[in-house]
Amino acid sequence: MIEPVEDLCARLIRFDTTNRGHGQATGERAAAELVADRLTDAGLKPRLLERAPGRSNVVTRVSGARPELPALLVHAHLDVVPADADEWAVHPFAGEIRDGWVWGRGAVDMKDMVATVLTVAARWAEEGRVPERDVVLAFVADEEDTGFYGAHWLVDDHADLFEGCAAAIGESGGHTVPVRRPDGSLVRLYPVGTAERGVSHLLLTATGRAGHGSRRNDDNAVVKLVDALHRLAAHPWPVRLTPAVRAFIERTAAALGVPVDLATEEGVAATIARFGPAAKLVENTVRNSTRPTVLSAGYKVNVIPSVAQAQVDTRVLPGTQDDLLADVDRLLGPGVRREFISHQPPVQARVDSPWFDAMAVALRTHDPAAVVVPYCMGGGTDAKAFSRLGVECFGFAPLLLPEGFDYRAMAHGVDERVPVDGLRFGVEVLDRFLSG
Secondary structure (H helix, E strand, C coil): CCCCHHHHHHHHHCCCCEECCCCCECCCHHHHHHHHHHHHHCCCCCEEEECCCCCEEEEEEECCCCCCCCEEEEEEECCECCCCHHHCCCCCCCCCEECCEEECCCCCCCHHHHHHHHHHHHHHHHHCCCCCCCEEEEEECCCCCCCCCCHHHHHHHCHHHHCCEEEEEECCCCECEEEECCCCCEEEEEEEEEEECEEEEEEEEEECCCEECCCCCCCCHHHHHHHHHHHHHHCCCCCCCCHHHHHHHHHHHHHHCCCCCCCCHHHHHHHHHCCHHHHHHCCCCCCCEEEEEEEEECCCCCEECCEEEEEEEEEECCCCHHHHHHHHHHHHCCCEEEEEEEEECCEECCCCCHHHHHHHHHHHHHCCCCEEEEEEECCCCCHHHHHHHCCEEEECCCECCCCCCCHHHHCCCCCCEEEHHHHHHHHHHHHHHHHC
C-alpha cells in the first residue's frame, strides 16, 4: 500500500538537512537514502552520487512507452535553510501533521515536491503504468547555497544522466494564488515559472590611503564605498518588460477584469497595484535590482582603513545583463572595482509552448476554474544549472492553496507548513502531467 503523501512529506522533514552555506551543511545523505529506497520500491534503479561525503544526490530514469519522444527532467532539492526552533510554534524538524497541515522546515521548500514526485512513482509501480516519455528524476543537494555539491556538479560531471531531456520542471510554480476581482468574485491563478532573473552577486572593493581618524583624508576608502553604495541603492532601475513578465501582467489583468497600461512606468505600477496578492509575483521582476547586503571595513575606530568592501545582491532580467553592468560601473565611479562572487545568467523558456500547455491542461483537469499564467521568478533555482544543458526549464510544483495563505512567506520563514489537501492535489496534477 502506498504511504500517504502527507506522511511521506512529514517523514522527509524529520531529516535535518540544514544548509548553512559556504560548504557548512548537515548533509543530505539520510534523506537521500530514504528517497533511493522509495525509488527502488517502485522498481527503479536510483544512483546515489556525492561530490563530498554526506552531500548526496539521487538520480534515476523512468523508461517511457515512447522513448523516441523528448525526455522530461523533474528536479527537487533535499537541503533546507536553517531554522531557529525557539521562533516556531512546532519544532521545525518534528514533521508534525496538525489540523490538516504538515509543519516543518522544507514543507514548501521543497520536500513537498519530493514527496509528491515519489508518490507518483509509487502509484505508477502499483498500477503497472509507465509515462509516455522517459522521465528523469533528480533529487539534489546544495540548492540552498551554490549547487557546488548538487545540480551544477551533476551538470558538469554527470551530464549523461540527463541525455535527451528537452524540458525540466522544478520548484516555484503551479501553486494556487487566490485573487478577488473588483466585484468580489474569486479567481484562482496558477503561475508557472517560465523565466528567472539571473544572479550576479558582486564584491565591491574601494581602496584609499590609510591614516589617523582625527586627520583630514580626501582618499578615504570607506567614504568612496559608502558613496558608491548610495548611488547604487538610490538608482531608479528602469522597467523592462520581458516576455514572461508582460504575459503575466496581460493575462492576469484579463482574468481579473482590470485595465492594463504598459505604456509608462507609472502605468505599469498602477496595473500591478490592481492585482492584490498576485502583485507580489511580479513587482520584483519588472526591473533589475542592486541591493547592498554585506559591509566590511576597518579594525579600529581611530584608524582610516586603506580597503573597504561590500557585497551587493544583483538580480538581472533576461536580455539586460550588458546594460546593467555598464550602468553599475558608471555608478561606482573611480576608486571602486567590482568582481563576481557568483554569476549565473538568467533563465528563459518559451511563454507559449507545448510544455506550458500540458501543465495548464493538468491543472485544469483537477481545477477546472484554474487560470494558468506564466511568470518570471525573482530569485533563483537549480534551473540555472540544468538550463546549461539546453534544457527548457519551468517552475512547476503544483499545490492547491487556500485563500489568505501566504505561500511566499513560508519559504525560509517561521512556521513553514503546507496543507494536506494541497499535497494530494499536487500528486494528481503531477501524475496527469508526467504521464502524458
